[in-house]
Amino acid sequence: MLHATIWIPFLIAVLVPLTRRVPRLHAGWTVLAIPVALFLYFLMQIQGVRAGEYTLSTIPWMPSLGINITLYLDGLGLLFALLITGMGALVILYSIYYLNKRTESIHHFYIYLLMFMGAMLGVVLSDNLMVLYGFWELTSITSFLLIAFWHRRERSRYGALKSMLITVFGGLAMFAGFNLLYVMSGSYSIREIITQVDGLTGEPLFIPALLLILLGAFTKSAQFPFHIWLPDAMEAPTPVSAYLHSATMVKAGLYLVARLSPVFAGQSEWFWLISIVGLITLLFGSFKAIKQTDLKALLAYSTISQLGLIMCLLGLGSAAAFFPGTEESVLYAMATTAAIFHLINHAVFKGSLFMVVGIIDHETNTRDLRKLGGLISLMPVTFSVALIGAFSMAGLPPFSGFLSKEMFFTALLNIRDLNVLEVKSWLILFPVIAWTASVFTFVYSMILVFKTFTGKLQKEKLDKVPHEAPLGLLLSPVLLVSLAVIFGFFPNLLSHSLIEPAVASVHYGLLPPAETFPVSIHFWHGWTPEIFMTLGVVAVGVILYRGYSRLKFLEREWKGRDSLNRLYDGSLVLMERGSARLTSLYMTGSNRHYLLYIFGFFILALGSALLGAEGITLGMSHYAPLSLYETVVVAVMLLAALAVPFAKSRVNAILFTGAVGYMVTLLFVIFRAPDLALTQMIVETVSVILFLMCFKYLPKLKTVKERSGFRLPNLLIAVGVGLTMTVIALAAMGSSPFPAISEFFLKESYSLAGGKNVVNVILVDFRGFDTLFEIMVLAVASLAIYGLVNLRMEPGVSGRIPGEKRENRALLLRSNDVILRTMSKVIVIIIITFSMYLFFAGHNQPGGGFIGALMTSAALVLMAIAFGMDTVRKVLPLNYRMITAVGLLIAILTAAGSFIFGAPFLSHSFGHFMLPVMGDTELATAVLFDLGVYLAVVGVTMNIIFTIGGDE
Incomplete structure (x- = not known):
């Protein structure tokens, strides 16, 4: 059944076009049943996973290469599977009312969405690194199709291409890292590699593998400086943004870091890179979000910021590997608990906020903050959803985001006591930077809500009079923000069912044997430093929000594109121009030149390999005597081949070429190979006809008197290819160390x-x-x-x-x-x-x-x-x-x-x-x-x- 959870979305994607035959049926209603059924299936697995009963299922694929489709359902995989299917169901429900059935290619949309869902499930459930990589790249391809759904828009095509280039670049680096792990461990299985960790850490390829894998994770999860693809990806329809860019695709990098933590967490490079990159991304994203005037752009940078927060927590949690089996490991593993909890919270509040922005755009035809305001009286339900989602994102009580933000502050304060890295004085900067980023987070959360819904309604700047969204559009975001409230008041609903098993998977083998790592989340722990940090965030945040428009460094109008985007655009232009110039050097339009390149490389590559190889002997014996028939057939074949370059017309050249092929057919008949003779005969017949058909596409044949200097290369190449192939054939017959297959x-x-x-x-x-x-x-x-x-x-x-x-x-x-x-x-x-x-x-x-x-x-x-x-x-x-x-x-x-x-x-x-x-x-x-x-x-x-x- 575990394999079926991956293949079912792909199978239904193939069948989606059949819904065209039922014109009154919206394809979304048929598709909606798939994520709902899968979500219910994964819900039923919670009890078993919580009890430590992990599901393992294997289908042989390429056993000789160690590549099998092995799926493994543990706490971490179950958590992500529930996010993928649960959010998928809500997004599909939302899209039914958001996308216009008459004007949108909704069948294409649902095909891409189901393929993406299947690919994401493949990523989070795969135990084999090569299979994981295949699904990983499939998420990049399907996200490209989803982002470019409105492909007639130039910005949609630009954003889709940008996201694919950057994430595929990181994916290729990750692929190299996976292969380095295989070279060291002899296995592509994540579980088997974890068991060999003690023998791998001293390998010279271990750190390069770590760096390459992190490059893949950082590009996928939009970490600085690879974050630049995410804002441009906001050109996608809002359901795509709510699904890919809040709950699923951007979380794939976080999943990879969490999944491979048992392998790399003991390395200081892993701790520093993940923690620092996450912290920089958190600060940069939150600061940039304040400057945006487009609501989706604001949410894009806020997503970058929140992804940095979770990445930083995963890095801090890896400090538990410095004290395996001790009480200190439990202390630092609390950061991983916060990461898992905030990952869930982020999917909840960010998914609802994306949907709210989609509703605003749907009802007002704009996302520009400079045109919005005063919508609270016209859209009270939408305002309530936005208020809860934004307050949860800002880390304000009584919502679940407040709890995970407090746990984030706790992890930052705990890390100050980490002595193993001998840089304790620098660790004091972690809570300072994080607190500053939290202030900016508070500010952009308030901008999102109050600049949109309060103030004066600017009817003259809107294309239509806004009104409250229909129930179909409101249902999904209302359900999501309800979870933000429920998880806030009853956080231990998640603690024992999902968070504990997920944390146990991330810290496999690191916690004390008797320690079950119980997770208990509460609202009030007294007047702790975390509470005072939160009060400081609110106080400073309110001041900045009230006066940010008058502060030059917080000016919302961002003029021009930043240097990283200019670097990306300039790099593309440079590569295109460079490749065009390089290509123009050898793409002359002459087929003769192209054949010279191909055959010249052929001779150099294979000829040098033969000359440099040892133990090459030519098989010149044990041949049967030539019969008269064979001699005549070979002679005719050679004469026909020699006649081709001297033919006066194309028809003659084609007929001579066909004669060579038919003589080969006769050889197959003489050598009693009827299958080959039949194939060769029909191929020659059809080929001759195709050549004759192509006449009408060719210019009139002209006799060109070439310079004598051009004929010598032709002769050298022709003789060289013939000799090389002859020597290769003889060497294969006389030097093979293996018996004939x-x-x-x-x-x-x-x-x-x-x-x-x-x-x-x-x-x-x-x-x-x-x-x-x-x-x-x-x-x-x-x-x-x-x-x-x-x-x-x-x-x-x-x-x-x-x-x-x-x-x-x-x-x-x-x-x-x-x-x-x-x-x-x-x-x-x-x-x-x-x-x-x-x-x-x-x-x-x-x-x-x-x-x-x-x-x-x-x-x-x-x-x-x-x-x-x-x-x-x-x-x-x-x-x-x-x-x-x-x-x-x-x-x-x-x-x-x-x-x-x-x-x-x-x-x-x-x-x-x-x-x-x-x-x-x-x-x-x-x-x-x-x-x-x-x-x-x-x-x-x-x-x-x-x-x-x-x-x-």
């Missing part, structure tokens, strides 16, 4: 895969990954051809080249030969029947999906030549791009279906069954995979042919 395939093809045709078994089973990626590459290539050809067409005219008459184009693929048309009616049926035979017999006889698809394509090409493309379209009105997609989907689903049975990806099964009429029949799942290959290849081939040579 062909013996394994011949011996095991039937016992392991149920097929007697070794070639087909290799394609669909033993090397199924290769085949899967090959058809994907073919699909991408066919779509690229379709796009490139259509870009050359006149607007509004399908399939026409500018300045070209239609009748001239039709000559390429239309024949008026009555005999050809008559014979084709019979021959096409024979070829298609034969292709079906090849497909179904391919697992045990020569054939298979690939050959069958090429044969079917050849039949369709013959129809096109005989009757024209229009006739083929009328007889078979098929969308070949859709057929390609269906083929890929069948292949992927068949490959992934092995997960259901606990087998690695692309595992196949076979067996014998008694069927009516047919009797004892062997059935294999590989046939389904072959069906996907068949459909994909037919779709690719016909899409290319119809694109390049089709009539209008």
Whole structure:
């Protein structure tokens, strides 16, 4: 069931477009059931996790590489899973009323949102670092799609690209850090790496791994100086901001730091980097928030500030690792408790505030503080929600934010006594900086509420008269702020159920054995320093709020973009210009130059590798004698190849090239390789036709007298490639230290895969990954051809080249030969029947999906030549791009279906069954995979042919 929680959002995302068929049904209502069901499932796991019953589930994926889809549900994973699904449900409910069904692409929105939800669940539940990284990058891709949802807006595209570039940059650094951990530990499993910590800390790669992983965490959680992507991401619709930028995506970096704390927490670099970066981010974000005039920008910087606060607490909590198993570890682990509690509180109050800003924007058509004011009488419910959310964010009683802010102050005061780092005098700055940032937090919280809802209503600056939002928009934020009140008065609802198990996961193995680390949160602890710090925040905050508009350093009008944004923009411009100049040096538009580069590098790379390798011997013996047939075929093949460069026309060059291919087909026949012979023959036939079709896109052939200096490089490259390939082939035959793998395939093809045709078994089973990626590459290539050809067409005219008459184009693929048309009616049926035979017999006889698809394509090409493309379209009105997609989907689903049975990806099964009429029949799942290959290849081939040579 744990794996289902991840895959269900992706599966439903695929089915979302089907809701278009029910026009009166808003897609959001269907999608809403998914996060609600998942939230209820995770709620039911609280009791078991609290009792220490952790859930572990593994599906083999690439066992030989140590990469399996292993999911692990402990206290930390459960907390984040509840945040992801719970906030997801409220955001989807909010979006149903926020997004306009008629004008918005809501189906796309819910597809992206469900994919993001599944990816985030994959991040927080994965035990395998490589799987975690895959889901991590998927969150960047899906967030890019969500931020750019209003893609016609330039700022939306800019913000989406910025967020993806920065987070993917950090993700790649994190990927390198994960691999360094693997090099040191020999495992990608987080649990196994934790058990080896004592042996890893002295490794020279340990600190580089720490730095690279923190780079990924800092970029994802918008820590200074990587925070610059978050304000621009506010161009996303408000539901996206409320979900990604308050509760989920930006928390992924915090999750990573918490999850890997048992590995790195004993290092002083970990403590200092996380604590200082978090503290700087807290101060910088809170100061910048005061300067904003846009409500979402204000919330963006406040989010940066709050993320810095939680990051700082996680850093302070890592000090517990300096005193493992002692009372001091319990004292410093209190900072982690505060981090977990504030993480929950932040999701609650920030999610509600984003929704409030969305309501204001929805009802007034503006988020500009300079145009707002006096809304309290018109929108009293919205004001109440904003008041509770802002007061909780400011850390004021009686709301839950006050409790976690007090715990933050406690952690800062405790850290002053930390002596192990020998810099105790500097630690006194931590509470001072944090207190200053808290003052700014109070100020921007008051600005958010009172500058928006109090004062004079400026109707002349608003596009429409505001009024209270409908119940549908209010329901989600009201539920969230209700939690801020409930958790404030009854904080121990969370203490024992969620916070304790999460803290235990973060400090795994560090607390005293007998210490259960009980968490107890109360409002009043007496007149403590924390209370006086809070009173000071309020007093100074009120003074600054009343006079901040008159203080120059707090001026709200921020003129221009700050230096970090200018650095980002300048870097992009510099890289674009530099890459353009570098590319212009070698992209000359000459195919001959490109081939010189490719083959020259080929010769240098492989030639130097062969020369530098030891123990290379050329296999020059044990060859069978040449027969007369082989000699004649090879001679014709060589003559045809030599004739190509001397051909006077393109048609002759193509025919000579085809002759080379057909001679290779004859060699396969002589060597008794029917599968290869069939494939080569059909590929050559279709290739020759495609070459002929391409004539209409080429300029008239001209004889160019080249300078003699240009011919020598051509000769050197041609001879060099031939010699290099010959030497490689001989070296492979004479120097391989391993026995031929062909013996394994011949011996095991039937016992392991149920097929007697070794070639087909290799394609669909033993090397199924290769085949899967090959058809994907073919699909991408066919779509690229379709796009490139259509870009050359006149607007509004399908399939026409500018300045070209239609009748001239039709000559390429239309024949008026009555005999050809008559014979084709019979021959096409024979070829298609034969292709079906090849497909179904391919697992045990020569054939298979690939050959069958090429044969079917050849039949369709013959129809096109005989009757024209229009006739083929009328007889078979098929969308070949859709057929390609269906083929890929069948292949992927068949490959992934092995997960259901606990087998690695692309595992196949076979067996014998008694069927009516047919009797004892062997059935294999590989046939389904072959069906996907068949459909994909037919779709690719016909899409290319119809694109390049089709009539209008």
